[in-house]
Amino acid sequence: MADPATYRPKTGEIPTAPGVYRFRDEHGRIIYVGKAKNLRSRLNSYFANPRGLMPKTRAMVHTAAGVEWTVVGTELEALQLEYTWIKEFNPRFNIMFRDDKSYPYLAVTMGEKYPRAQVMRGDRRKDTRYFGPFYPAKAIRETLDTLLRVFPVRTCSSGVFKRAERTGRPCLLGYIDKCAAPCVGRISPEDHRQLAAELCDFMAGEGKRFISSLEKEMQAAVSELDYETAARLRDDISALRKVFERNNVVLSEDTDADIFALEEDELEASAQVFHVRGGRIRGQRGWVVEKVEDNDTADLVEHLIQQVYGEANSTDRIPRQVLVPVLPPNAEELAEWLHGLRGARVDIRVPMRGDKKALMETVARNASDALRLHKSRRAGDITTRSAALQELQEALDLDAAPLRIECYDISHVSGTNVVASMVVAEDGLPKKSDYRKFSITGEAARDDTASMYDVISRRFRNYLAENADPAADPDAPQELPAERLDDGATDVQPLTDTLTPAPRTKFAYPPNLVVVDGGQPQVAAASRALADLGITDVQVVGLAKRLEEVWVPDSDFPVILPRASEALFLLQRIRDEAHRFAITFHRQKRGKSMTASLLDEVPGLGPAKRQALLKHFGSVKKLRAASEEELQQVPGIGPAMAANLRSRLADSSKAEAAPAVNMSTGEILET
The missing domain is CATH 1.10.150.20 (5' to 3' exonuclease, C-terminal subdomain)
Structure with missing residues (x-):
């Protein structure tokens, strides 16, 4: 680990203006991005007394090998630039609240001849009515399935609809009366459109009107002794009430708000949000993150708002109100930023009394429960993974615990369609964003050792090429693009003379340990590939499946790990994941x-x-x-x-x- 004193900038070199700073590791990767009103004050806090830092912050400054900064004109510019670089480089030490999925909506395509009801994500489309957001998606799918009993509108794709038109036979939903089957003429286009409009009215909050109407029809059927119709209407009323109660009004019907709450301790924080649309709770989502710096609740709220609403495809789900437990330090700049994203005013405030205050207390209880549950589950996980990595370090005589492990597997059928997989585990957990697939052709596909040599050579040749690329070299001078900052934001004095971060590399960090699926021949091929490339600081082992033996280079005897060893379980899980990934490809x-x-x-x-x-x-x-x-x-x-x-x-x-x-x-x- 690096000594922070070796790359600490001189105090006089750091400007006192607002700006964004970046820490890099020895490979030139951005590992942390932050912003500050006063760059000199903030950066000096990292080096004055490293022992007094938060545990993760202390690990960050010892992992880093350099720091650089960019001065901007205003705090709003710093906010925008910080988010842009966090999104682009995904620094490993930053707090991450971002979602990997967009929110699901119930959409009714009123612009089509036969409107279709469906669960939809992504960008909004013209002439389509949306209701939501909902989370999880299962909730809205169950709601739609229940509503189809009363409002049997079309839900099928265009392909299914056209095929039913050609054959004259409806799909299964048409046979079980959950679709009015306009594809075969059971209902006219006008009546089907009216049915879709009634579904939209119900989702817009007019549920009581429909329930009252059905109750009158049921009473009329009973009075005429038409008990079959009355029973069917009774079941329809029950279905609508179930949906209506699920979307019960908690605030005034003109309220569109996201209500956030936080629960935290010294090391971690739990965040929860309730999405209220039209006065109804449409969804809920939560995150648990590790704290990097000594952030207070206001700072965490700022990061939360910045990252939850910062994604390009999230602008359609920014509500009119964002209710938070405490105001962030730059609430006005955040509101201005959200205004620009939404195209309309966004009010960030703290509810002080009434129904909104009571609902925030409910959200806070959810955040507290989520943090307690996370800690109870994580305690065993951390202990187990730490023990496994420590055992691997000792069994393989490694200099340090293998925090990043890459595993390779090769599959084929009778020598054809030869493929390979690379899976990655960091801190004992899979990192699927770094998984890779390889197609193997030519001489490299003649046998398993040649294929393994080819795959290892290609992976690490790319890694060496990225490190040799001047664009990825943190010491190479670069010019700041004019469109990045305003004209007044050119006062830059980074320690490494680099003004912009390097592009994100394809293979992230080099591994501490390479695992191949096989025995001595595969290990020898992988070791030879690394040696031919001049790489000497990556350990290679092979896991032979027959007896689960661990083979190391230049050894006639395998390393035998105990059957109950956590290290062996970890290697098996990684090997099996590589196996699955290769077979799928x-x-x-x-x-x-x-x-x-x-x-x-x-x-x-x-x-x-x-x-x-x-x-x-x-x-x-x-x-x-x-x-x-x-x-x-x-x-x-x-x-x-x-x-x-x-x-x-x-x-x-x-x-x-x-x-x-x-x-x-x-x-x-x-x-």
Whole structure:
């Protein structure tokens, strides 16, 4: 670990203006981004007494190898630039509240001839009515399924709808009365549109009107002794009440707000948000994060608002009000920033009394429960992972615990469609954003050792090329793009003379340990690949599946880990994940190649007809399941061609049942 004193800038070199600062590690990677009203005061706090820092902050300054800064004109510019760089470089030591998914909405496409109800994410579309957001998505799917009993509007895709029109047969929902089946003419376009409009009115808050109307119809049916109709209406009323109670009003119906609450201790913080739209709670979401600096609640609220609403696709879900437990230190700048994103005013405030204050207390109880549950679960996890990494360090005689492990696996069928996978574990947990897939061709595909040599060479050749790239070199002078900052924001004096962060690299940090699925031959191939590239600081081991032996380079005997060893369990989990990832990619590639070669071999089937077939059926699975009559619906496919194609498709289905083989072990894999 680096000594902060080796890269500490001179106090007189650091400006006192507001700005954004960045810490880099020895590989030039951005590991932390922060902003400050006074750069000199903030940066000096990291170096004055490192022992007095928060544990994660202390780890950050010892991991870093350099610091640089950029001066800006205003605090709003600092806020915008800090968020831009956190989003771009994903620094490992920053607090991360961001979601990896957009929020689901119930959407009704009123712009179509036959409006469709569906759960939709992403950008909003014209002539579509949206209700939400909802979280989790399961909640709105259950709600929609219940509403279809009373408002049986179309929910199918365009492909399914057109196929039903051609065949004259509705889908399953049409048979069970959860769709009015406009595709086969059971309802007119006008009546179906009215049905969709009534669904929208119910979701907009007019539930009592519909329930009262159905109750009157039920009473009329009872008075006429039509008990079957009355029973059906009774069930419809029960379904609507269930949905209506689920979306009960908690605030005035003109209230659109996100209500945040936090629960924290010295090391971690739990955040919860309730999404209130039209006075109803439409969804809930929570996060638990580690604290980096000695942040107070106001600072955490600032990070929370900045990252939750900062994503480009989230501007449509910024409400009129953002209710927080305490105001952030730069509330006015945040409100101005949100105003620019939403295109309308956003009010950030603290509720002091009434229903909003009571609802925030409920959100706070959820945050407290989430933090307590997280700590009870995490205690065992941290202990187990730490023990596993410590055991690996001791068993393999490593200089430090292997905080980043990469595992490689190779799969094929009889020497064809050879592929490889790379999976990554950091701190004992999978890091799926760094997973990679490799296709292997030519001489490299002749056997498993050649394939392993090829994959390791390609991965680390890319790593070396990235480090050799001047754009990724933290010591290479660069110019600040004019559009990044205003003209008055050019007073920059970074320690490394670098004005902008380097582009994010493809393979992130180099591993401490490389694990290959196999024994001595695979380990020797991987070690030879690293040696040929001049890499000497990466340890290689192999995990042989038959006896779960750990092989190390240049050794005639394996390392035997106890069967109950946490280190062995960790290696097995990583190896099995690489195995799964390789097989998934192999099957995808094999399926595509078999289908392409199959269609190529059909006499008279040219490129246009092949394209038409795949476009008509949408997937290989549906193409193989198609009958001769369905094949003839594709333009240009006659009876003789359909019969020939059907026969070859049947033969290919049998061939695809052949099992995949793991090259490292010769194991036949279940398909």
